[in-house]
Amino acid sequence: MSNHVVSVTERLVQPILNEMQLELVDVQFDQEGSNWYLRVFIDKPGGVDIEECGQVSEKLSEQLDEEDPIDIAYFLEVASPGAERPLKTEKDFEKYVGEYVYMKLYEPIDGEKEFEGTLQSFENELAVVEIRIKTRTKRLEVPFNKIAKANLAVSFN
Template sequence: MDKKILINKLIDLFNPIVTELGYEFYYLEFVEEDGENFLRIYIDSENGIGLSDCEKVSRRISETLDEEDPISSSYYLEVSSPGVFRTLFTDEHLNKYINSNISLDLNKLYEGKRNLEGKLIKFDSDNIIIYDENNEFSIPRNTIDKVILKGEL
């Protein structure tokens, strides 16, 4: 099965479970790292996420995976919080954190830098615009590997 189709199927399968348990379905990724497959489901809540929350969701997801068996290869299931320094994966995530401080990991140099930090001002399908202490930068999205919220502890 095509990976994108599989991911969409998994999202459709797990989003209602996570929501029913009282959590926000933040993101899902199915990735290979060091020759192993990982199914990662990120959950969130206004009250924060603890280990018991992850365990509760993991048990329900595991039951569904056993029943549906949608993944033909072996994998490890991980359920976790996106964390304070969360990756902003989607446009919905970016929109939620407009005027927040972010860090951008770039796949090539932008004005001599591979990492930029600043306040997220706006974005569109082509660019993410941030403002640091002195300048506004419009960074092409195709040069961005990762957008990370600079949370406060």
């Protein structure tokens, strides 16, 4: 059900975002306790404000009510991805070269399965990330298809 809800939501929200010149970052349909949450993350260069989130929420809510793809009660949240924006597509990786990222892999590379570091480059489906291990740095070459999860991270160095 979750995948169906996500795909229907993506289809319904995309024209709204295109019209407002906003970008769809992610759609999640998750259960927390006894409640279900449909979360839509949107962005644009310079970030989105609360008013834009409200407009998208209102328009999307109308579309969801009309199509009615979800047969249980849920809360709709439209928000900015914030400082720890997920990186989902190859385009995201290309866009954020030079940024500090968190990655979790399906299988270890050079003994590392979960790490933070600076995204040095992304070309031909290969991310190069420079990580620090105590006092030295190490470069990892990570194939795009080995990345389970990635997002921008906040560095405390």
